[in-house]
Amino acid sequence: MLLVLTGNAKGKTTSAIGTAIRTLGHNQKVLIIQFIKESESGEITFLKKLANPNLKLHICGKGFYKIKGDHSTKEDHKKSAQEGIKKLKEELSSFSPALVILDEINNACSLGLIDPTEIIDIITKYKQTNFILTGRNAPKEFIEKSDLITEMKEIKHPFNQGQTAQKGLDF
């Protein structure tokens, strides 16, 4: 099953993490690979500390690409993303997760760091595995192949009212 969580609103990564927790609750294995993001959000700190043998986690981002303060080259970003794909292939073959979360992969594709057809080929090979792909701007290849798409749609957001990101809620 291929699930795509996209849209401009809050809730994509947290929903994926919640589904990871749900899956772990059934003693099924979960693999999380985080693209783009480099810094450790609260959920990553928490999941690492769990040291649950049913959970594997790889952070393969170099920080947000092409934003203020990004000193990495496109090649650096691509290299990190390719490291993530390498980990994905290895873990699918050796760890055999029931659920794979590729966090921010939609962004990584739309930024040209990953070729979506490479991901589709992997997903097609592992039909029994559930995949959740998160991030804005999901590529058309994911949209077409997906079984489920939820668009997180922003109706109201405090950042638009001058609020800044808050620990626990936003990171």
Add this chain to the structure above:
Amino acid sequence: MLLVLTGNAKGKTTSAIGTAIRTLGHNQKVLIIQFIKESESGEITFLKKLANPNLKLHICGKGFYKIKGDHSTKEDHKKSAQEGIKKLKEELSSFSPALVILDEINNACSLGLIDPTEIIDIITKYKQTNFILTGRNAPKEFIEKSDLITEMKEIKHPFNQGQTAQKGLDF
């Protein structure tokens, strides 16, 4: 901060649970009260087993109301929901959570089991606490009071293609 997660698509409860994990990652306290739902989903099993002192969890539902197989009266459902509100008030006062998740409370309000103004009064009293209210059909009182609303919008769903709910993904 008041966050409302609504809409007809998958991702509301899982996003709330993911935010709980994020908040726990910062060693902040989380209270989860689940309305409507009675049975234990994977995430509840998992969270209970954690036995994390920063997390409190109360299941105050009698199962989905007015659906096939529901043998409870409206009074039974109301009683469970009121039990949830009692727990909410007690925990806000004694446990002092940083984040409160009221899962399926939007539904509980729209079904007439809870008066939304009672919830608004509580939220107004605890300005320093973050609240996440989930469920379809968020009442207008929550919409107006909220700082953030994400609508989980269904673009594609496998149930529409004859698939049934799947352990780990859907419960």
